[in-house]
Amino acid sequence: MTPTESLFITLTVNGEAVSREVAARLSLADFLREELRLTGTHLGCEHGVCGACTVLMDNEPVRACLMLAVQARGRSVTTVEGLTPPAGGLTPLQAAFQRRHAVQCGFCTPGMLMSATALLAGNPDPTAEHVRDALSSNICRCTGYVQIVEAVMEAAAEART
Amino acid sequence: MKAPPFAYAAPVTIEGALALLAAHEDAKVLAGGQSLMPALNLRLAAPSVLVDINDIPELSEVSVTPAGLRLGALVRHSRIGSDPLIAGAVPLLGLAYPHIAHGAIRTRGTIGGSLAHADPSAEWPAVCLVCDAVMELRGPGGGREVPADAFSLGVFTTAIGAGELLVAIRFPAWPASRRAGFSEVARRKGDFAMVGAAVTVDLGAHGVCTAARIVLFGASDRPIRRHAAEARLCGRVPDAALLREVASVATEGLDPSSDLHASAEYRRRVAPVMVRRALAYALSLPEAARAA
Ligand SMILES: Cc1cc2nc3c(=O)[nH]c(=O)nc-3n(C[C@H](O)[C@H](O)[C@H](O)COP(=O)(O)OP(=O)(O)OC[C@H]3O[C@@H](n4cnc5c(N)ncnc54)[C@H](O)[C@@H]3O)c2cc1C
Ligand code: FES
Ligand code: FES
Numbered sequence: 001m002t003p004t005e006s007l008f009i010t011l012t013v014n015g016e017a018v019s020r021e022v023a024a025r026l027s028l029a030d031f032l033r034e035e036l037r038l039t040g041t042h043l044g045c046e047h048g049v050c051g052a053c054t055v056l057m058d059n060e061p062v063r064a065c066l067m068l069a070v071q072a073r074g075r076s077v078t079t080v081e082g083l084t085p086p087a088g089g090l091t092p093l094q095a096a097f098q099r100r101h102a103v104q105c106g107f108c109t110p111g112m113l114m115s116a117t118a119l120l121a122g123n124p125d126p127t128a129e130h131v132r133d134a135l136s137s138n139i140c141r142c143t144g145y146v147q148i149v150e151a152v153m154e155a156a157a158e159a160r161t
Numbered sequence: 162m163k164a165p166p167f168a169y170a171a172p173v174t175i176e177g178a179l180a181l182l183a184a185h186e187d188a189k190v191l192a193g194g195q196s197l198m199p200a201l202n203l204r205l206a207a208p209s210v211l212v213d214i215n216d217i218p219e220l221s222e223v224s225v226t227p228a229g230l231r232l233g234a235l236v237r238h239s240r241i242g243s244d245p246l247i248a249g250a251v252p253l254l255g256l257a258y259p260h261i262a263h264g265a266i267r268t269r270g271t272i273g274g275s276l277a278h279a280d281p282s283a284e285w286p287a288v289c290l291v292c293d294a295v296m297e298l299r300g301p302g303g304g305r306e307v308p309a310d311a312f313s314l315g316v317f318t319t320a321i322g323a324g325e326l327l328v329a330i331r332f333p334a335w336p337a338s339r340r341a342g343f344s345e346v347a348r349r350k351g352d353f354a355m356v357g358a359a360v361t362v363d364l365g366a367h368g369v370c371t372a373a374r375i376v377l378f379g380a381s382d383r384p385i386r387r388h389a390a391e392a393r394l395c396g397r398v399p400d401a402a403l404l405r406e407v408a409s410v411a412t413e414g415l416d417p418s419s420d421l422h423a424s425a426e427y428r429r430r431v432a433p434v435m436v437r438r439a440l441a442y443a444l445s446l447p448e449a450a451r452a453a
Contacts, residue, residue, distance in 0.1 A: 001170050001172055001177060001181065002170070003168035003169055003170040003181065003185065003188075003211075003212075004168055004170070005167070005168050005169070007169065023166070024166075024168060024211070025163065025166050025201075027164065027198075030163070046163075046202045047203060048195060048198070048199055048266060051263075051265065057268075060239075060268040061264050061265035061268060062265055062268055062269055063265050063266065063269070065198070065202065066194050066195055066198040066199065066266075066269065067194060067269070068164075068191075068194070068198075068211075068213075070171075071194075071213065071215065115264065118264065133350070134264055136263060136349070136350040136351055137262075137263030137264055137265050137266070137351065
């Protein structure tokens with residue numbers, strides 16, 4: 001096996017098959033943003049700390065800045081753009097973020113939504129403590145987190161009724 | 162920042178990975194990438210070749226036998242936290258897990274990567290030292306085994322030699338009478354520990370301690386066992402006063418470093434509290450709930 005500086009990869013992004021020749025050094029985040037123009041995935045720190053780049057890979061949250069695009073070959077990636085329901089509009093979680101003013105500048109919001117989406121998929125009835133624990137992986141410089149936790153709790157309660 | 166250029170290969174067998182490591186002198190192994198990718202992005206590392214071991218199924222195997230637990234090096238943090246078989250076999254793994262990073266990092270990060278990276282504040286190397294785990298290495302000259310107490314050699318330094326791969330970690334069987342405790346203090350939830358303690362205590366008849374293991378991490382250039390403190394516990398029935406005494410013995414002569422995260426003074430001050438809390442948790446003694 002000879003190591004190569006670029007690879008041809010095929011993966012699924014937001015439900016659609018995508019094939020591209022990419023440089024080995026390209027991060028998944030830069031692939032999404034620059035190759036696919038899915039700029040909803042934000043880059044804050046590029047070393048795993050802020051969570052703005054969080055996406056789902058095979059339904060699990062991952063840091064898109066800490067994965068190579070080539071490592072996503074054969075996988076299914078969901079970005080914040082992929083949350084949009086087929087008929088358009090917002091998911092209940094996104095609507096709750098809007099209602100609860102869980103967004104100020106919005107920089108952290110895609111990562112918050114992806115981390116919270118992953119949480120609710122595995123735990124539809126979280127306590128505020130669970131929500132805080134899950135979102136401890138995401139940094140927000142604006143809101144102070146209270147409304148974000150409230151929004152996730154509200155979306156969870158709504159989904160159960 | 163962005164990673165520097167490198168060539169990439171993803172072998173599907175251990176032999177394939179070893180051949181690549183042998184052929185490319187400055188090649189680096191890519192496991193979960195949760196320490197290596199930050200280093201690449203920050204340009205602290207610039208290997209010419211990355212050998213991605215994520216496609217080698219053998220490295221993700223988990224087995225529990227009467228001899229104990231064997232974890233492939235590529236077993237992810239999230240699996241250790243979610244598979245009851247694993248924490249059932251070695252309860253200390255389950256106690257340490259919630260302190261390691263966050264969901265989106267645990268889904269990728271691996272126990273082998275954490276051990277190979279050898280951050281002195283990391284949880285898994287301390288747990289391995291407490292448990293007498295054995296590291297299985299494979300290299301160009303075949304396989305060898307390194308006990309945990311000879312594995313961590315200093316900050317970011319281990320016994321893994323050039324061209325070698327850590328393939329699995331073996332934990333000896335956990336006796337029914339063994340209790341475990343874990344305590345750490347970090348700046349924020351999920352951060353590396355400023356200082357922490359991992360312990361086990363074996364209790365015999367009448368609650369007499371028959372064996373104890375006390376390990377401090379974040380307090381030196383590697384996790385360290387505190388033999389004198391362990392000896393102080395043995396042969397006695399632990400109570401709150403004894404834990405206080407043991408904690409102070411455990412931290413005698415400690416020479417931690419100062420860094421961005423904490424001063425040496427702070428680490429020295431908090432270390433005995435961590436030992437006390439971990440022991441109190443293990444023994445279900447009230448000290449656990451008390452504020453430092
Ligand atoms: C925001 C953040 C917070 C974190 N918090 C914590 C924490 O609180 N506690 C903690 O312990 N860790 C923490 N981590 C680090 C995380 O646990 C990493 O997953 C771990 O340190 C490295 O494992 P990895 O599988 O990601 O290895 P990689 O990053 O892929 O590799 C790390 C190093 O080990 C080498 N290596 C990896 N696997 C092998 C192998 N099988 N054989 C030989 N060499 C190998 C690599 O070449 C590299 O040098 C954090 C990381 C981030 C980004
Ligand atoms: S940009 Fe990936 S975690 Fe900050
Ligand atoms: S809304 Fe500005 S960073 Fe969170």
